Amino acid sequence: MSQSDNSFEPNVIDDEMLQKAVEEQWPEDIRKLAKVEGINFKDVMELQLRFRNILQIDNLWQFENLTKLQLDNNIIEKIEALESLIHLVWLDLSFNNIEVIEGLDTLVKLQDLSLYNNRISKIEHMDTLQELQIFSIGKNNLTTLENVVYLRRFKNLHTLNLTGNPFCDEEQYMLFVVAHLPGLVYLDFKLVSDTTREVAISNYHYLTDLLEHEEAQALAQLEEKQAQQKELEYHKTAFVEYLNGSFLFDSLYAEDTEAAKLAYLPGVDDLLKDFVSVCENLFNYCLKEHEKREAEVSDFYEGLHEVLTANQEEGRRIILDFENQNKMRLDEIHHASSHDTAESMRAEYNEDILQLSETLMTLEMQMVDQLEVRLRLIPVKPPILDAGTFHFAVACRDLENRHHEKLLEISISALEKSLKNELDEELPDDVREFLVDKNTIVNMVNKSHDIHLLKISMRECDILLNMYRWEASVKEKALQNEIDRNRNRIKEIFQYIDDLQEQLDNTQIPELTE
């Protein structure tokens, strides 16, 4: 408003401009105060930067808590430098020279966006703005009506302005938009009437039905994926990810290319079934154990919470008692009859404050004592679990050993047969290569056996390690919480006592009269 001298000169947002803008929107008295104290841009919630010939957006990163930003009636050409304003709810960029929608991805809380009177030719890059309710993009350069379908993803969108775009002249413009955006209440400043909506739906249902179907499918897929992900997460917390089914068995052969070739030999398939069932057993067992652990931990926190609540109440009671008793004491000291009495009263009060401090500290020390013993002893890992995994490993190894023996047997018999040329089955050539002499095949089977054993051991280790890690983390977290709590409490007590004493010290007492 005041920069008439350089109204044609393009501007860049700088500190000076911001300062001024912030000050301008406050009333006189606050401005005075602000001048004394200085302005912290972090505290500013709303900002107006209108009619300032701004060419480029810049320097706005300090306004972390901004919820409303008005940049209309400038000459901005590109949406940029708004990434840090994540709390923004209202953004006005109307009457600028913007050509492309971009740079809005982080503004997930945005509800009201105005891009009126710009040069935009396509609605795009707005996927993250799921909260959007009001969107104005009139007087732009939108030509393809189908582009409006993009707006279907905003479930809360109820007001839309598209007037003045080229496609508005198309005959079916209104019905098309209404049909594709069923949640719309206002379109182009007008209430969407029920009759319009009915006509639109009946005209376009062949299109919208298709869209709806696709969307529903996509949604279902997404949900399925999420559910899977969730289940996997759950299994991970129980340390049994990929243990149900044949994952482990498959992984045994994954890196063992040579043994994989042996799988073509007859009779190898049966092994798979045994293996999978052992894995399933462990899997179920571990899930159960996981539930138990969770219950254990929640029990622990429940107990802890109980004690802490009791402690908090006790502390609160002490403080309230103190406050009620000493409500009028400062006044009394202030209005004491003479300096000496005031002095003695002050000393007395001081004594009481110290007494309170003592009481609170004792309470806290008691608490710490009680908790310390407990926290050391969180038995979060039931010992059975080790046994369970151990059993699993033993079973796996047994299985692998048997597997090995059997494989060896099969291989040798196959070898003998092949030597005698009695093998009727058609085997791939590379498999046939192994079946030349006994040493090769035994070596090969032994090697694969070693690899398998190693893998099983590694898996076992993984489970145990994860468990120990988890146990340690639970303990550590509880301990850390307790330490934090203790520190905070001590700090709080000191602060409170300090505050009381400061109040006491600030109380004016009658002058010493000679």
Place this chain on the structure above:
Amino acid sequence: MEVLEEKEKEEQKEEELKALEVGSELHDMDKKLSVEKVCFSSDVPDFDWNSIDTSQLPDSYKVNSPKEKKMLHIADHYHQQFAHLCPERKPLFLHPVNECGVEKFVSTTVRPTLLPYTELYHWDGCASFVSDYLTMEPLKFPLTPPTSLYSPTTILKYQRGNCFDFSVLLCSMLIGAGYDAYCVNGYATHDICSLDETLEECPLLRKPQEVPKEEVKKSNKYRVKPPPDMHSKFELQQEAKKKAETEATEKKEREERGMEAEEPAHDHLCGLRVHAWVLVLSGKREVPETFFIDPFTGNSHSTMDEQFLGIESVWNHKNYWVNMQDCRNGCKDLVFDLSDAVHWEIMLSETDKPLQLLLGAEKENELFDRNVDDMEEEEEEEEEEISFAMPPSWVAPIQISPKEFETRCSQGRKVILYKKAKLEKWAPYSNGNGLVKRLTVYADSNLHTYKSMNPQTERVMEFYTETRVDGLQKLAENDNEMKEYFVGRDDFKYFQYTEFRAKRKKVTLVGTRTDVNSRPIVQIKECFHRNLQKPADEDVAERVFLIEEDMIQLTYHLKDKYITASKKDFFKPTESYRKQSEIMTPEMCITYQAGSSEQHTKLIHLYKLLRELTEEEKQLKQQVWRTQAEVLKILEIRENEEADIKLSASIYDTERNEKRRQEYEAMMKAKKDEFPGQKEQDLDYLAPFLIQIGSPEKITKRQALRLRDDCLSDFKNRLVSKANIIQAHFEKEVEELQKKNQQFQENQNQLSEKEEADFLADYSETMFRIHILALRLDREKQTAPQKYLALEEKLRKDPRLAEHLGHA
């Protein structure tokens, strides 16, 4: 004061002692006491029984029948024996004079009556009716039974009586209703005898017993053990001892203070005060346990109740029993088996054969060859056979008109004083405003607080929160305070307390209500629930506007695990201060921010907050005044409503509901008009025969005669066939029975017990059916000719046939 009261008490004691010798004095005093406690209605001064009119009473009231005379003779004889055997016991209460001065035996005064009101079918209804309907008179001599006992009808007529009158009336009603009830002559405490319920909790105020919630606390192995108890046990003991001592001394002091103490004062006549009440034995009417009813209050008491101190004798309409058991421990140890000759001495020994046994035996013997009617006769005969039975009651039937029943209390009002409470009852419609019950609760035994409609007095209003925008649930007011309780507000406010400056001019005229608005407000305090969307130390828990001191205090909610709440105290700048350049200084706000060290909030924020609060304060003030105005308006509306109450009578109450009565009468009239035509339609015997001859408009004489004959012969056939059907049924049943009987006789030895029982049941059922069929057949035979004649007569009078048949 204390001394004076004590003196009074001593006087009382002396008087009572004297009263042992000079009964009349005591009577006066007792009456004095009772006047205080029972509150006779002022328009009926003391009632003189001598003035009652006995001339209209029936003869049975004035003379004794020979049987009654004999009864009195037996009673005298019995009394002589009793006095001989137990010389130390008091004379029995046997035959006091009635209102006509005639001696009547007490049992004959009991007149079992069942009254036609559903409420009076149960003992509690009877008891409360008696206690409400009659006005209590103390006994003339509290230590002896009265010399006279009036009939229940007289008692009902004058609606007043002593405990004996109450008991006899109640007992009559209970026996009539089928209860095994007895009048009891005995001894009770002073409170019972004089209907003093001032130590009882009012039944309306009794709180329902709280069911202790069962807390399923699962044992948690992680529960942190409580810190070891470091207190010295010895010290605790000493303290407890000290406390007990101080309490004891306090109690003593309180007792010394006398009247204040709530414990019942010691009664020097304890155990000697005569009382009469009602005993209901278990057994009949599904009464599970024997109990007492105190006729004055209508309350039931256990037989173990310590207020009943002893029993001399009991009686019902048939007999009289004297208690031979020791009553030193009150009624606790008494055995209430009246057939037990050791514990209860009976007067007319023969009548009290255990009734059920007798009946049972009879039934078994005569099951097959007697029907029910015969059996009853037999019973009566048997009773007469017994040497001497109690003569029937000389009292006329007890009658209570519906109006009397509804009016209940004498003059339609009854006052009962309970512990710290006064209960007043009125008969329905007796009060113009529809008041039927009023309970006044006193905060203290002595202090009375009156709640009136005047503004600025104590009152509590409750609202339906759903219908209010501001969620106001309750509004409590007294002199200069107002407390508002809210529910479900968006700003989480749940309580607001407003204190007003007390008016200097205490006198508030009724007309000056409007100036309440100008009452200055001293402070407004608001309390808020936790709003979980805000961080705890930005969520205000309590906001106090000290308006007179220009101060605003904010207390925030507690942060998790913190024990100190953040606080902000604002001192509002005065006007002169405002004009200076600095509008906000750090001194104007004292902040304590729990848990955050030295991070001073910027003045600008504080200033904004202060401005907001100032604005809020203004609005709050206005809102308070608005509320006050609303309260006044509500009061005004209530007053108007109360001044103009219209009772809506039940639509079934034709006596009161004028409109309804008119409607009803009109309906009845209409019905009457309608009725004859309808009847004719129903019973047109001729119709089928008219159709046979083609329903001509006019019938010839020949046709008429034929019609009549056809009709009659048809009717006759019908009657005959009906009788035949019944006869056939009857014969079939008899035949079947004989067959069955024969079978039974043949196989009797082989039948199992169950089969035999089955047969017997079946047999008796068949017998019953046969009996019914025989009865029906008999009746049919008797009535058939009559019916035939009736139809003939009717046909003769039928307008369609009359002209022809009339000549014939």
